[in-house]
Amino acid sequence: MKDDNTRNMILAFALSLLVLLGWQFLVVNPRVEQERLKQAAEQVAAPRGTTAPQTNTAAPGAPPVPTSPGAAPAPVNPSPTGVLTREAALAAGPRVAINTARLQGSLSLKGGRIDDLKLTGYRETVDPGSPLITLFSPSGTAAAFYAETGVVGAAGSGMPGADTLWRQEGSGALSPSTPVTLVYDNGKGQQFRRTYAVDDAYMFTINEEVRNTGSDTLTLYPYGLVSRHGTPKVAGFYILHEGLIGVLGQAGLKEYTYADIKKASQYTEKATGGWVGITDKYWAATIIPEQAEAVQGRFNASGAGAGEIYQADVLGSARTLAPASTITFSHRVFAGAKEVTVVDNYRTTLGIDRFDLLIDWGWFYFLTKPLFWIIDYFFHVFGNFGWSIILVTVLIKAVFYPLANKSYESMSRMKKVQPEMVALRERYPDDKMKQQQEMMELYKREKINPLSGCLPVLIQIPVFFALYKVIFVSIEMRHAPFIGWIKDLSAPDPTNLFTLFGLIPVQMPEFLQMGAWPIIMGVTMFIQMKMNPDPPDPVQKTMFTWMPVIFTFMLASFPAGLVIYWAWNNLLSVTQQYMMMRKQGVKVELWDNIASMFGKSAEKKS
Missing domain, CATH: 1.20.5 (Single alpha-helices involved in coiled-coils or other helix-helix interfaces)
Structure with missing residues (x-):
């Protein structure tokens, strides 16, 4: 039966x-x-770039919400579908080139937007000949994404907007050593100077000056925004935030997915300093006001379908611009890769409030980030993140060695008395209560903790999840190779059992992806399970027997770096458990356990 x-x-x-x-x-x-x-x-x-300007929805007496800055200009020479190619949009008006070691692109003299950026250090795939990552694209293109700063005033005040044509003072490209200044005269008595500077990473500093030579006194509000047209494709993982993000004073970190902000339509928060922006898995664009400035931060979604626009913006405090006076203000724009050292450095050196939260370290922040630093340290020693992960696995096992040793010691004792446990079940086959009582007496007499077998797994869960976050979220792991066929530790093992590891030229469905490393992990987990004492319940025994198979399928789609960690961890656990069993005088009947699963006996093998 x-x-x-x-x-x-x-x-x-x-x-x-x-x-x-x-x-x-x-x-x-x-x-x-x-x-x-x-x-x-x-x-x-659906055409983009033709969205009507947003209406001012501010309450009476409140500072005006930027309207013109948030509107996209009408497309120039649109394609038959109404969407410009990126090349056509870039050629439609005068531009100033941007050239740094990590960025290439341009800013548009029309509107003064930073709307053309590529990341020179990152490509779309592991192929070194694949295209560079495109971060910013102009309005009117299929994936418009840009940053803009400026000043807004009452209607008819002549403030520059998205259609304003600026003039460059002098010539030359924007680079870390050569700032660029744009000027504009509105013909109503106000002159505007906007100076762009960029560092050797991903931070732009934009200093603005407004001079009033007219006779009217004006009230002006500085603003900065990051705008994205259309809903981008996201990874869709619960543990990763992609969408609108920011730190706004006492409200702390605020995160809205694209779906969330569409439902809410708008979120506003008053704060001092902080920052807001839009983040992808590895890249982000943020607008950063002066950290002592009182601002109103806002996340906004408008439009529908392909005409959706998502925007994160800040509106500064009112400035009074009297005749013969000048006001100045500045913003910073981060636009680039979320490299840990770079982002942390900006928080420290520029004093940007909690800017390191731009990287989604998750709930286990206190564990995830130190784990990254350790892995990154050994990467700089060995030059390979794969070997770094393996060494960190050894260090983790060393930290938990005493606790795991106690667990394996208890399990070895349980394995040693297993014949007595079988005898008890046979002696009281119909009296479960008596059977349990005798079992408890046996455990007490032999100093066995029946729950100790769970400890090695439980203590790994936080570390496993933290490592998953490190490999999945940190850009440093992206396209990081190991050895052999593993060219990207952040991606699943590309080999497949069902294609005989590449011998059969067919594309299998994703749920049938079963690489070599997941199989190695499954085998090591199976060996570890068979070294443990069998559960007394036959259903539990069956579940534990098939658990390695289930985990193999589950982890097949996980990043290869995580699977390598799990396989190596299993191998170290098997070694540690084997040594403890030998120390306790317990015979390691690994083959007997495996053979019995298939109805064979150890004697048959011998």
Whole structure:
């Protein structure tokens, strides 16, 4: 009867797995593909860059919300679909080149926007010939994304906006050693000077000056914004935030996904200093006011379908510009890769409030970030993140060695008395209460903790999750190779058992992705499970037997670096447990346990 129950359990598990795979392949995947095609069609069919300016929704007596700065200019020479190519948009008006070691692009003299940026240190794939990562694109293109600063006043005051054509003083490109100044005269008595500077990483500093030679006194509000047109494709992982983000005073870190801000329409918060922006997994653009400035931060979503616009902006305090006077203010714009050392350095040297939270370290921040620094340290020693992860795994095992040793000692004792446990179950087959009482007496007599076997797994969970965050979130792991076929530790193992590791030239569905490293991990986990004493309950025994198979399928889609850590950790655990069992005088009957699973005996092997 026991064998029948076990077979039924295995059969039920196999059928359940088959149903899940079938549902994924026949229902979920076609739906996802259909939705993707629908979104792609909408992206092409609907024009961008023609959205009407946002109306002023501020309450009476409140400072005005920037309207003209938030509106996209009408497209120039639009393509037949109404969407400009990036090349056409860049050629539509005069520009000033941006050239640094990490950035290349341009800022537009029309509107004074930073709307053309590529990251020279990052490419779309591991192929060194693949295109550079494009961060910013001008309004009117299929993926418009840009930053803008300026000043806003009452209607008709002649403040420069998105359509204003600025003039460059002098000539030359914007670089870390050569700032660029733009000038504009509105013909109403106000002159504007805007000076752009950029460092050797990803931070722009924009100093603005407004001079009043007229006879009227004006009230002006400085603003800065980051705007994105259309909903971008996101990774869609719960542990990773992509969308609008910022730190606004006492409100602290605020995060809105694109779906969330569409539902809320708008979020505002008054603060001193702080920053707001839009973040992707590895890249971000933020607007940073002067940190002593009282501002109103805002996240906003407008439009619908392919005409959606997402915006993060700050509106500064009112400035009175009297005749024959001048006002000055400044903003900073971060636009680039979320490199840990760079982001941390900006927080420290520029005093930007909690700017390091731009990187999503998660709830285990206190564990995740130190773990990154340790891995990064060994990377600079060995020059390879894979070997660094392996060495950190050894260090983690060393830290938890005493606790794990106690656990393995208790498990070894349990393994030693397993014949007595079997005898107790046979002696009281129908009296579960008596059976449990005798078991507890046995545990007490032999100083066995039946829950100790869970400790090695439990103590790994926070570390496992923290390492997952490090590998998944930190850009330093992106496209980081290991050895052999692993060219990117942040991506799943590219090999596949179901294609005989590349011998069969066919593209398998994602849920059938089963690389070599996940299989190695599964084998090491299986060996570790078979070294443990069998659970007394046959159903539990079956579950533990098939757990390595389930974990192998689960981790097949995880980053290769995480799977390598888990496999190496299992191997170290097996070694530690083997040594403890030998110390306790327990025979390691690994083959017996494995063979019994298939109805064989150890004697048959011998």
